[in-house]
Amino acid sequence: MKRKSFIVSLLILAALPLASCKKSEPKGNLTIALLPKSKGNQYFVTCEKGARAAAAELGAELLFDGPINSDPAKQNEIVENWITDGVDVIVAACENKDSISTALRKAQEAGIKVVTYDADAQPDARSFFVNQATAQGIGEQLIDTAAALTGGEGEFAIITGTLTAANLNEWIKFIKVRQAEKYPNMKLVDTKPCDDQKDKAQQEATNLLSAHPNLKAIIGVCSPSVPGAAEAIKQAGKAGAVKLVGLGLPSENSAYVKEGVTQAVILWNVEELGYLSVMAGAALAKGELAPGATEFTAGKLGKMKVEGDNVILGRPFVFTKENIDQFDF
Amino acid sequence: MSFKSLLARHEAVLVFVILFEVILFQVLGRNFLTERNFSNVFRHSVEIGLLAVAMTPVILTGGIDLSVGSMMGLCAVLFGMMVNALGMDPWVAAALAVASGALGGGINATLITRLNLPPLIVTLGTFSLFRGLAEALTKGAESFSGFPASFLALGNSTVAGLPAQIWVFFAVAAGIWFLVHRTTFGRSFRAIGYAPEGARYAGIPVARNTGLAYVIAGAVAGLAAVILVARLGEARANAGIGYELLAITAVVLGGVSIFGGSGTVFGTFLGWIALAILNNGLTRISDFKIMDQTVASVARELSGLLTGLLLLTALAIGASIKTLAVRRARQQPIPLSKPDPATP
Numbered sequence: 001m002k003r004k005s006f007i008v009s010l011l012i013l014a015a016l017p018l019a020s021c022k023k024s025e026p027k028g029n030l031t032i033a034l035l036p037k038s039k040g041n042q043y044f045v046t047c048e049k050g051a052r053a054a055a056a057e058l059g060a061e062l063l064f065d066g067p068i069n070s071d072p073a074k075q076n077e078i079v080e081n082w083i084t085d086g087v088d089v090i091v092a093a094c095e096n097k098d099s100i101s102t103a104l105r106k107a108q109e110a111g112i113k114v115v116t117y118d119a120d121a122q123p124d125a126r127s128f129f130v131n132q133a134t135a136q137g138i139g140e141q142l143i144d145t146a147a148a149l150t151g152g153e154g155e156f157a158i159i160t161g162t163l164t165a166a167n168l169n170e171w172i173k174f175i176k177v178r179q180a181e182k183y184p185n186m187k188l189v190d191t192k193p194c195d196d197q198k199d200k201a202q203q204e205a206t207n208l209l210s211a212h213p214n215l216k217a218i219i220g221v222c223s224p225s226v227p228g229a230a231e232a233i234k235q236a237g238k239a240g241a242v243k244l245v246g247l248g249l250p251s252e253n254s255a256y257v258k259e260g261v262t263q264a265v266i267l268w269n270v271e272e273l274g275y276l277s278v279m280a281g282a283a284l285a286k287g288e289l290a291p292g293a294t295e296f297t298a299g300k301l302g303k304m305k306v307e308g309d310n311v312i313l314g315r316p317f318v319f320t321k322e323n324i325d326q327f328d329f
Numbered sequence: 330m331s332f333k334s335l336l337a338r339h340e341a342v343l344v345f346v347i348l349f350e351v352i353l354f355q356v357l358g359r360n361f362l363t364e365r366n367f368s369n370v371f372r373h374s375v376e377i378g379l380l381a382v383a384m385t386p387v388i389l390t391g392g393i394d395l396s397v398g399s400m401m402g403l404c405a406v407l408f409g410m411m412v413n414a415l416g417m418d419p420w421v422a423a424a425l426a427v428a429s430g431a432l433g434g435g436i437n438a439t440l441i442t443r444l445n446l447p448p449l450i451v452t453l454g455t456f457s458l459f460r461g462l463a464e465a466l467t468k469g470a471e472s473f474s475g476f477p478a479s480f481l482a483l484g485n486s487t488v489a490g491l492p493a494q495i496w497v498f499f500a501v502a503a504g505i506w507f508l509v510h511r512t513t514f515g516r517s518f519r520a521i522g523y524a525p526e527g528a529r530y531a532g533i534p535v536a537r538n539t540g541l542a543y544v545i546a547g548a549v550a551g552l553a554a555v556i557l558v559a560r561l562g563e564a565r566a567n568a569g570i571g572y573e574l575l576a577i578t579a580v581v582l583g584g585v586s587i588f589g590g591s592g593t594v595f596g597t598f599l600g601w602i603a604l605a606i607l608n609n610g611l612t613r614i615s616d617f618k619i620m621d622q623t624v625a626s627v628a629r630e631l632s633g634l635l636t637g638l639l640l641l642t643a644l645a646i647g648a649s650i651k652t653l654a655v656r657r658a659r660q661q662p663i664p665l666s667k668p669d670p671a672t673p
Contacts, residue, residue, distance in 0.1 A: 065612075068630060071570050071571060072561065072563070072567050072568060072570075073373070073376075073560070073561060073568075076560070076561055077369075077373045080369055080372070080373070081366075081609075081612045081613075084360050084363065084365045084366045084369055085359065086360075096472065096561070096563055096565060097563075098472065098474030098475075098561075098563035099474070099563035099565075101562065102481070102560075102562035102563070106485070
């Protein structure tokens, strides 16, 4: 009995590789696989929405799959399964840069075109990275929005994450450059770190409000700083008198935006990021986008800029009282 | 009906489950029975298979080891540090990672056998401890990569038509099978699990032998970590998260009693295959439509649900066969009460 079951199972195992009979039916259209960092995250669900729209326009089939837990091996397994499926394009947001690159290189070896979005892989593991926003774009959008709200004059302060965060410092640099160039009547009075904590941001904002009674605007460059500063402004009774703009998710700021405490939240349009990423992947597969290109046409978005191996989504999107309810991430 | 044939029946149930899965996924999925996918099934589940075969002796003694997944995280990080920060040869580092795993297993063993603490509590403690240590060493964010191609080949190349790491698995599984079923030492695991006091009276060094089961589990977890790093090309503190539960699932699915004392390494092997095929097969059903809704978007979420169903169904079938057999055995003496004229 035992021996018999052993033999039967050996036979099954032996039969597995031999029985390679079922092949995927050849498809006329592209199959594009979209990999999020995690599947349940509203940010990526919104990306998928844009990606579906792009796939529908292209007449392509879109596969959307991603990890649902934090097992770092999952993204690789999904990519390897897609290689088995023989998809044409993989569009990936990379959770673990180095490990996913191992799988993406395998995909490239198998003739699959690879584009990354949101978070990049190693440069040799993909053809293009769809960059959601450049440091310059973010910095300029922040100061332009603040200037529009204050009439381009008066004192303003910045609340940042930490004074050592490279990306935040890069954005602050562009805020300063733009302000010196275009808004000479504005004056940066202070830059305070909030250690990426909301309550620290609230405390710093309260201090700023009492130290600088003429303060006209606060710019928050890290996402916890915006709701933190909003709470401080609200409690100081200065809602509307001191304008608040910052970088963050619409969902975590919508209450303050609707109350009129926060005037504008800035982030790239996530749906368009999904749309552009799929369009870039398809263009790459069709040969419309090749290394060295400086621009390509991405459906309804029109001509998009390509810098080196980065496809640029463009200027960030401004969420205000009027439009914030249309976004659910 | 002898005990042995009952076990054989459980394994026979598993063989049918596996056959059923293969047919189901071949019909519903795409590219299921292909060489490439066949490799994927094993490549992606070798780590869990290793943990499962090494968990078998532990569960046979009536214990459990919840710390093996966390141990993988810790060994992965240690391996990464040894190669990247200390510039060690990856193979030397791999051996040291396995040794660290054995050492970690030794901590479990000491607490369980010397202080007589319950294995569930001890390994629940080291479950947090090992993962926490791995996270502390990397400040939660750092990771290690840039390993030489010769090392990455362990996780990504093919040897004799099969993924390279499957041969490592076969060697370890064969070793543990031999230990458990062909040596007096290994047979003591079942004796200890069946009746620890009885084993002690029979002259078995219970503490030493039980402890060794945990040391083996730890060392194999270290090996699984090395293989995972070779496959991913990156060592991180979150390697092997949740793997301990999948390994235990494979062991129990394989018919090993969670109370210890009965079960086989071959059963665990089949349990692991059934799980591996289920998880892979679900990802193959990517263009299957129910009510105009593509199943691709829910396949992965279904994997937990179906793993649970598979485990409970296989155990229920196994248990009912056993109950039926017992009932039949009870019914047999009845004719004896009415003397049969044919018997002398």
